[in-house]
Amino acid sequence: xxxxxxxxxxxxxxxxxxxxxxxxxxxxxxxxxxxxxxxxxxxxxxxxxxxxxxxxxxxxxxxxxxxxxxxxxxxxxxxxxxxxxxxxxxxxxxxxxxxxxxxxxxxxxxxxxxxxxxxxxxxxxxxxxxxxxxxxxxxxxxxxxxxxxxxxxxxxxxxxxxxxxxxxxxxxxxxxxxxxxxxxxxxxxxxxxxxxxxxxxxxxxxxxxxxxxxxxxxxxxxxxxxxxxxxxxxxxxxxxxxxxxxxxxxxxxxxxxxxxxxxxxxxxxxxxxxxxxxxxxxxxxxxxxxxxxxxxxxxxxxxxxxxxxxxxxxxxxxxxxxxxxxxxxxxxxxxxxxxxxxxxxxxxxxxxxxxxxx
Amino acid sequence: xxxxxxxxxxxxxxxxxxxxxxxxxxxxxxxxxxxxxxxxxxxxxxxxxxxxxxxxxxxxxxxxxxxxxxxxxxxxxxxxxxxxxxxxxxxxxxxxxxxxxxxxxxxxxxxxxxxxxxxxxxxxxxxxxxxxxxxxxxxxxxxxxxxxxxxxxxxxxxxxxxxxxxxxxxxxxxxxxxxxxxxxxxxxxxxxxxxxxxxxxxxxxxxxxxxxxxxxxxxxxxxxxxxxxxxxxxxxxxxxxxxxxxxxxxxx
Ligand SMILES: Nc1ncnc2c1ncn2[C@@H]1O[C@H](COP(=O)(O)OP(=O)(O)OP(=O)(O)O)[C@@H](O)[C@H]1O
Ligand SMILES: [Mg+2]
Numbered sequence: 177x178x179x180x181x182x183x184x185x186x187x188x189x190x191x192x193x194x195x196x197x198x199x200x201x202x203x204x205x206x207x208x209x210x211x212x213x214x215x216x217x218x219x220x221x222x223x224x225x226x227x228x229x230x231x232x233x234x235x236x237x238x239x240x241x242x243x244x245x246x247x248x249x250x251x252x253x254x255x256x257x258x259x260x261x262x263x264x265x266x267x268x269x270x271x272x273x274x275x276x277x278x279x280x281x282x283x284x285x286x287x288x289x290x291x292x293x294x295x296x297x298x299x300x301x302x303x304x305x306x307x308x309x310x311x312x313x314x315x316x317x318x319x320x321x322x323x324x325x326x327x328x329x330x331x332x333x334x335x336x337x338x339x340x341x342x343x344x345x346x347x348x349x350x351x352x353x354x355x356x357x358x359x360x361x362x363x364x365x366x367x368x369x370x371x372x373x374x375x376x377x378x379x380x381x382x383x384x385x386x387x388x389x390x391x392x393x394x395x396x397x398x399x400x401x402x403x404x405x406x407x408x409x410x411x412x413x414x415x416x417x418x419x420x421x422x423x424x425x426x427x428x429x430x431x432x433x434x435x436x437x438x439x440x441x442x443x444x445x446x447x448x449x450x451x452x453x454x455x456x457x458x459x460x461x462x463x464x465x466x467x468x469x470x471x472x473x474x475x476x477x478x479x480x481x482x483x484x485x486x487x488x489x490x491x492x493x494x495x496x497x498x499x500x501x502x503x504x505x506x507x508x509x510x511x512x513x514x515x516x517x518x519x520x521x522x523x524x525x526x527x528x529x530x531x532x533x534x
Numbered sequence: 535x536x537x538x539x540x541x542x543x544x545x546x547x548x549x550x551x552x553x554x555x556x557x558x559x560x561x562x563x564x565x566x567x568x569x570x571x572x573x574x575x576x577x578x579x580x581x582x583x584x585x586x587x588x589x590x591x592x593x594x595x596x597x598x599x600x601x602x603x604x605x606x607x608x609x610x611x612x613x614x615x616x617x618x619x620x621x622x623x624x625x626x627x628x629x630x631x632x633x634x635x636x637x638x639x640x641x642x643x644x645x646x647x648x649x650x651x652x653x654x655x656x657x658x659x660x661x662x663x664x665x666x667x668x669x670x671x672x673x674x675x676x677x678x679x680x681x682x683x684x685x686x687x688x689x690x691x692x693x694x695x696x697x698x699x700x701x702x703x704x705x706x707x708x709x710x711x712x713x714x715x716x717x718x719x720x721x722x723x724x725x726x727x728x729x730x731x732x733x734x735x736x737x738x739x740x741x742x743x744x745x746x747x748x749x750x751x752x753x754x755x756x757x758x759x760x761x762x763x764x765x766x767x768x769x770x771x772x773x774x775x776x777x778x779x780x781x782x783x784x785x786x
Contacts, residue, residue: 185659185660185663185664185667186656186660188630188663189656189659189660189663361649361650364648364649364650364651364655365645365648365649367651367659368643368648368651368655368659369637369638369641369643369648370645370648371648372627372631372634372635372638373635373638375624375626375627375631375635376624376627376635376638378624378626379623379624379625379626379627380622380623380624380625382586382618382622383618383622383623383624383698384624384635385586385606385607386584386586386606386609386610386615386616387610387615387635387636387638387639387698387702388607388608388609388610388611388638388639388640388702389607389635389638390605390607391607397645443626
């Protein structure tokens with residue numbers, strides 16, 4: 177059993193609460209940095225994909241998981257970032273300023289959608305964002321100078337500090353670095369007034385407002401931040417796929433992202449990563465599964481979306497905190513061993529008359 | 535000295551005059567109680583003061599500032615904090631996060647500084663935390679610091695809401711039925727805390743309350759309302775013995 181004694185406020189302010197966390201995250205960092213020496217390029221490519229998905233998940237996590245605003249239009253923000261970055265790269269802009277520009281244009285799109293959306297919640301917001309993404313998809317088809325229309329457009333290799341970055345290894349490190357920087361930025365916001373204001377809005381708008389949180393302002397900020405991150409993810413995705421066509425950025429992508437954050441666990445950064453791992457692994461698992469299932473089921477073309485849907489329903493029913501919630505329980509079990517109580521995570525009733533602990 | 539003045543305050547919902555031309559003054563440093571039967575318009579008066587609703591008539595002046603048309607999120611910065619009849623906590627956040635949010639009106643850090651978590655941000659976070667810890671000590675909430683609010687018993691949650699209101703460094707605090715759902719012992723603690731809030735922290739208090747023994751215990755003045763109208767205003771005894779008040783409670 178492990179006790180953590182807190183002796184200084186900085187322990188709650190710091191990113192890592194105790195030495196144990198520093199140790200495990202350092203180990204993870206070393207593993208991530210060393211991976212290219214052990215893995216063959218195919219798996220490295222899959223990891224890059226994982227990082228891009230994680231970044232996109234992080235983006236939706238800010239909006240849906242932390243601010244409580246749903247979006248089924250995130251494919252549009254990813255698309256805006258991807259096209260702007262591809263366009264600037266083709267015109268010779270180096271990687272760093274170009275991807276930041278992609279993020280900023282996407283953030284502007286986020287602000288534009290926020291203006292009508294901040295008055296909505298739930299289903300209405302879902303439909304409004306879906307409509308926005310339909311408009312954006314139309315724009316991707318029509319605005320040929322920027323996007324190449326439905327023929328699409330090729331994306332050149334990223335140029336970093338004057339060198340062209342080709343090959344899986346370089347791109348792997350690029351994605352890793354961008355992801356880590358973005359996660360740190362979001363974590364910093366979450367331990368500051370802005371992040372707390374988002375969480376407050378998620379849980380009670382009326383109380384947030386009476387604490388001085390300007391609802392419209394912070395919701396717009398959440399949209400802008402989320403869209404910025406989605407735009408950056410789009411920029412990376414552009415390089416990864418190498419050739420952009422509008423049918424990459426359909427509502428299916430948005431729904432997959434929503435599923436990512438729900439399966440991963442709303443309201444946690446780790447959840448975004450877990451969700452991304454799930455989303456990258458699942459198609460592979462399904463492919464393997466097909467061989468073992470009877471032909472009548474195994475060869476159904478709808479098997480994949482069917483299983484996606486099934487998993488989502490199971491998560492909502494059995495583990496609303498998602499994979500992150502399951503992870504926390506396992507971790508808690510080991511930290512409390514051998515004193516773990518079965519009922520620790522049973523949902524408590526709200527008592528009208530309370531029995532205070534002694 | 536008057537801290538808050540309400541003049542002919544009114545609001546209609548469709549045909550219902552929920553608050554109908556109420557005039558009262560709150561003195562600095564007093565504990566002022568609003569009583570009245572269910573649906574009398576008590577909570578609506580709070581919602582008008584915290585600017586959740588726009589009044590349809592009359593005006594409100596707080597410390598010399600006309601707040602009748604103030605933006606609702608700026609009310610906290612002026613020094614008015616409140617609790618809600620149906621506890622409105624940030625349920626999926628920890629107690630600490632709940633209380634830290636309450637300092638929002640006073641934060642000075644900018645978003646870009648927060649993204650980089652500059653030393654200035656850390657310094658300001660420490661300062662915010664120190665303020666919050668003072669309130670945690672006063673209300674005995676130490677052991678719940680890292681608990682998710684959602685999982686805590688009702689009495690503690692009511693307490694946290696009071697703590698959160700105090701963390702915004704208010705000059706005036708509005709408590710909507712603070713004792714409802716509490717047991718006898720908790721209600722006794724509450725009456726001590728309410729007096730401490732006024733005496734030690736120098737905060738003026740307006741309470742909506744049904745528990746008459748608590749009302750008599752803490753109030754300097756009491757206002758009784760019914761059907762959105764003022765019935766009586768004065769000392770606790772005066773108001774409780776007022777014939778209109780007795781009639782209202784007997785359902786006349
Ligand atoms: N947003 C609203 N829309 C319509 N009617 C409302 C609204 N808010 C309050 N009312 C009405 O105004 C009247 C006063 O309500 P209020 O909540 O202020 O009563 P109260 O004195 O706080 O009662 P209680 O003791 O039950 O809390 C009620 O008739 C209520 O139905
Ligand atoms: Mg009420």
